[in-house]
Amino acid sequence: MLCYRKHSLFTKKYYIFKNENEILLGETITKIKYTIKLTPQTVIDWSINQQTKQLNGFWLIWNKKQKFFLMDATTCNIFKQTLNGIVTYGKYSILYEPINSIQYSSFGYIKQLLKMKYLYSRDSYMCKTIKKSIQYTDEDFYYQFEILKQLDHSKILKFKEAYNNNKQYHFIFDYPEGGSLADLIKSKQLQFEEVQQIIKQLISTVSFIHSKGYVHRNLKPEHIFFKELNNLDTLVISEFELGCKLIDFQNKNPTCRIHGYTAPEIKQKIFNQKCDIFSCGVVLYKILTRKDLFDHESNTYDEKMMLHLINQSDIDQQYQNLLRMMLQFNPDLRATADQCLTIINQLSKRTPSFSNILDKSHIDTNSINNEIISIKLNEDLDELSENHDFIQRLPVIQINKRIEMSY
Known part of the structure; x- marks a missing residue:
C-alpha cells in the first residue's frame, strides 16, 4: 500500500508495511x-x-505531533479494514450517519445505543456511546476493548471498531436486524422448542466466554439480540462493559447498581462465573412466563418466594428442574454452563404439560401437614390420554405447598 505526505516544497511517497504488532x-x-x-x-x-x-x-x-498522510479512497478503505478492532480511532461522526436511537440507560454511567449508517458502504451498524466519567474512564474503555478483541465468536455481537474522543467513547458493532430478546418476549409467547433453541444458544455462548477465562456479569434480555429478523438461530450476546477476566475479579467490581438479573452473591462482592448462570436462569424464567422473577427496583432477593413462583408457575416440569439448578442461591451448588447444556440437550417436549393438569386439582393444605408431594408423570402419552376422563372426575384440589416432581 502507498501513502503520501505533503511537505512545503515536495510530496514524499511512503510504502506501508504491516506485521503482527506494528505498522511501518x-x-x-x-x-x-x-x-x-x-x-x-x-x-x-x-x-x-x-x-x-x-x-x-x-x-x-x-x-507527540499529528502527521497527515494522503491515500486514494480504495486503498485507504482497505487499510482501515486491516486496523478495525485493533487500534482506536478518533472522530466517528465523519464516517457514520445516525439513524435512530435504539436504547438508553444510566446505571452509574451514561450509555446510548444508536443505529448508524456507514457513509462508505451505507451498511447499518450499532454504535454504543459511553460518556467519559469517574465511573467509566480510559482504563475501563481499553479493558473492554481487549475483552471484545479476545471474545470473537459467532454468538457474540461482532465488534468492528472503537473511537475515543474528548468526551465520549464509541464502540461499533454489526447491527442486529432481528431486535432484542426483550422485544421478542413482549411480542409473543414462545413455544417449548423455541425456548430450548434460545436458551441452548445462550448457555453455549456463556460456556465459551467462561472457557476463555472471562465472565459477563450483565446478562439480561435487553443485552441479547438476533442478527436476523425471525431467525431464532442467530442469537448474539452483547454489552461487555461489566465483563472481566477471572484473575481481575478483586479489582474489577461492577460499577452499576444491582438489578433483577444479578446474582445475589454480587452484593457481597463475591464473583465467579456462576453469577452468569444465575442471570441466565432469571432470563429463562422471563422467557417462559413473560414475568419478572425479582423486583428490578430492589436489590433484595427472597429465595423462598423465588422457589414458590417456580413451583406454582405454569412452566413445563423439565424447565422447572433446570431453573432450580440455575437459580441456586449458593453458587457452589449452582450448575455450571456445561452442566446446564447437558440438561438442555436432553429436553424433550411432553404434552399436555404437567402444570396444566395441576391447574385442575385442589388440595386443602391443612390436611397434608407440610408434606412434600412427589408425583411422577407417566411418559406414555397414550395411557395418559386413556385416563383423561378419570382425571377429569377427580375432586378439584389446590396445591399450595412446595411440590417436587420427577419423570
Missing part, C-alpha cells in the same frame, strides 16, 4: 521512518473528501 511506513522496507504499535492505545484518525464522502487519508501521532 518507509521509502523501502530497509528505510523505515515511522513505526506505529498495533495496540488499542494507538489512536489513528481518518479524513474524508467532503465532496465525494470518500476516505482520502489518515492522521497519526508521531513524537
Whole structure:
C-alpha cells in the first residue's frame, strides 16, 4: 500500500508495511521512518473528501505531533479494514450517519445505543456511546476493548471498531436486524422448542466466554439480540462493559447498581462465573412466563418466594428442574454452563404439560401437614390420554405447598 505526505516544497511517497504488532511506513522496507504499535492505545484518525464522502487519508501521532498522510479512497478503505478492532480511532461522526436511537440507560454511567449508517458502504451498524466519567474512564474503555478483541465468536455481537474522543467513547458493532430478546418476549409467547433453541444458544455462548477465562456479569434480555429478523438461530450476546477476566475479579467490581438479573452473591462482592448462570436462569424464567422473577427496583432477593413462583408457575416440569439448578442461591451448588447444556440437550417436549393438569386439582393444605408431594408423570402419552376422563372426575384440589416432581 502507498501513502503520501505533503511537505512545503515536495510530496514524499511512503510504502506501508504491516506485521503482527506494528505498522511501518518507509521509502523501502530497509528505510523505515515511522513505526506505529498495533495496540488499542494507538489512536489513528481518518479524513474524508467532503465532496465525494470518500476516505482520502489518515492522521497519526508521531513524537507527540499529528502527521497527515494522503491515500486514494480504495486503498485507504482497505487499510482501515486491516486496523478495525485493533487500534482506536478518533472522530466517528465523519464516517457514520445516525439513524435512530435504539436504547438508553444510566446505571452509574451514561450509555446510548444508536443505529448508524456507514457513509462508505451505507451498511447499518450499532454504535454504543459511553460518556467519559469517574465511573467509566480510559482504563475501563481499553479493558473492554481487549475483552471484545479476545471474545470473537459467532454468538457474540461482532465488534468492528472503537473511537475515543474528548468526551465520549464509541464502540461499533454489526447491527442486529432481528431486535432484542426483550422485544421478542413482549411480542409473543414462545413455544417449548423455541425456548430450548434460545436458551441452548445462550448457555453455549456463556460456556465459551467462561472457557476463555472471562465472565459477563450483565446478562439480561435487553443485552441479547438476533442478527436476523425471525431467525431464532442467530442469537448474539452483547454489552461487555461489566465483563472481566477471572484473575481481575478483586479489582474489577461492577460499577452499576444491582438489578433483577444479578446474582445475589454480587452484593457481597463475591464473583465467579456462576453469577452468569444465575442471570441466565432469571432470563429463562422471563422467557417462559413473560414475568419478572425479582423486583428490578430492589436489590433484595427472597429465595423462598423465588422457589414458590417456580413451583406454582405454569412452566413445563423439565424447565422447572433446570431453573432450580440455575437459580441456586449458593453458587457452589449452582450448575455450571456445561452442566446446564447437558440438561438442555436432553429436553424433550411432553404434552399436555404437567402444570396444566395441576391447574385442575385442589388440595386443602391443612390436611397434608407440610408434606412434600412427589408425583411422577407417566411418559406414555397414550395411557395418559386413556385416563383423561378419570382425571377429569377427580375432586378439584389446590396445591399450595412446595411440590417436587420427577419423570
